[in-house]
Amino acid sequence: MRKLVSFLSGLIFGLGLMISDMVNPARVLAFLDLAAIPAGAWDPTLIFVMGGAMIVSAAAWAVAARRREAALGGPIPAPRQGIDWRLLTGSAIFGVGWGLVGICPGPAIVGMAVGGAPSLLFVAAMIAGMIVYRLFDAALARRAAA
Amino acid sequence: MNPDWINGLVGGALIGAAAALLLLANGRIAGISGILGGLLEPSPRDVWVERALFVLGLAAAPLVYMTLFGPKSIEIARDPALLAAGGLLVGFGSRLGSGCTSGHGVCGAARLSARSIAALCTFMTTAVITVWLVRHF
Numbered sequence: 601m602r603k604l605v606s607f608l609s610g611l612i613f614g615l616g617l618m619i620s621d622m623v624n625p626a627r628v629l630a631f632l633d634l635a636a637i638p639a640g641a642w643d644p645t646l647i648f649v650m651g652g653a654m655i656v657s658a659a660a661w662a663v664a665a666r667r668r669e670a671a672l673g674g675p676i677p678a679p680r681q682g683i684d685w686r687l688l689t690g691s692a693i694f695g696v697g698w699g700l701v702g703i704c705p706g707p708a709i710v711g712m713a714v715g716g717a718p719s720l721l722f723v724a725a726m727i728a729g730m731i732v733y734r735l736f737d738a739a740l741a742r743r744a745a746a
Numbered sequence: 747m748n749p750d751w752i753n754g755l756v757g758g759a760l761i762g763a764a765a766a767l768l769l770l771a772n773g774r775i776a777g778i779s780g781i782l783g784g785l786l787e788p789s790p791r792d793v794w795v796e797r798a799l800f801v802l803g804l805a806a807a808p809l810v811y812m813t814l815f816g817p818k819s820i821e822i823a824r825d826p827a828l829l830a831a832g833g834l835l836v837g838f839g840s841r842l843g844s845g846c847t848s849g850h851g852v853c854g855a856a857r858l859s860a861r862s863i864a865a866l867c868t869f870m871t872t873a874v875i876t877v878w879l880v881r882h883f
Contacts, residue, residue: 609803619753649755657853722822
């Protein structure tokens with residue numbers, strides 16, 4: 601059952617990205633291009649997507665706050681504490697990559713079926729970046745232990 | 747064709763519903779970079795399979811969409827160097843920062859996590875600056 605829920609959640613998430621057109625990098629870049637506001641060429645769609653998603657998500661958190669366990673078992677994850685250099689540096693780097701191409705991880709995976717070779721290249725590079733992170737993290741841990 | 751903002755709101759609500767389902771049923775955060783990155787790390791078999799199925803659902807979504815609503819195309823950069831650089835930075839940065847638009851944005855910021863709000867403000871700012879530099883210089 602947990603496996604079916606995982607698949608369905610991914611599927612619904614992906615349908616949301618398709619319907620909202622957030623799978624389309626041009627659409628995302630048109631939102632991030634704030635300099636286009638004076639010319640009237642700015643695309644605010646992403647705000648509606650984020651707003652719609654966060655309202656439903658916030659409602660789910662309100663329900664979750666009154667439960668100790670998830671319906672199919674396991675704890676409701678507690679929020680992590682502490683704003684550190686990893687959070688801020690990582691987010692800053694992620695934002696640069698997002699701004700360069702207009703693709704973040706969800707739309708990258710969904711986009712594979714509609715974006716052809718450029719989409720596949722982006723996903724390959726993204727996974728490579730995640731592997732590089734693992735090596736970097738392991739190197740930091742070794743240095744801290746030494 | 748619906749106005750863009752209605753499609754945005756409906757699509758966004760579906761994204762929120764997907765995150766709600768994963769949270770309330772499985773007790774998991776619908777953060778794509780965490781789920782995808784988790785596949786590259788050692789984990790219990792059940793956890794790995796659940797993550798893989800979520801990613802499979804994401805990848806299958808366009809096929810379901812196109813069956814229901816017809817073909818869809820996107821406008822994406824063509825320059826391989828740009829795509830590779832963007833992908834590397836997105837992959838590395840989202841893992842170092844423990845999340846991306848979904849985990850920090852849709853999930854974390856919606857529960858008013860200070861970490862997620864800080865992350866959201868940071869990557870929105872650097873993304874806007876990057877687009878500004880690329881398009882207007």
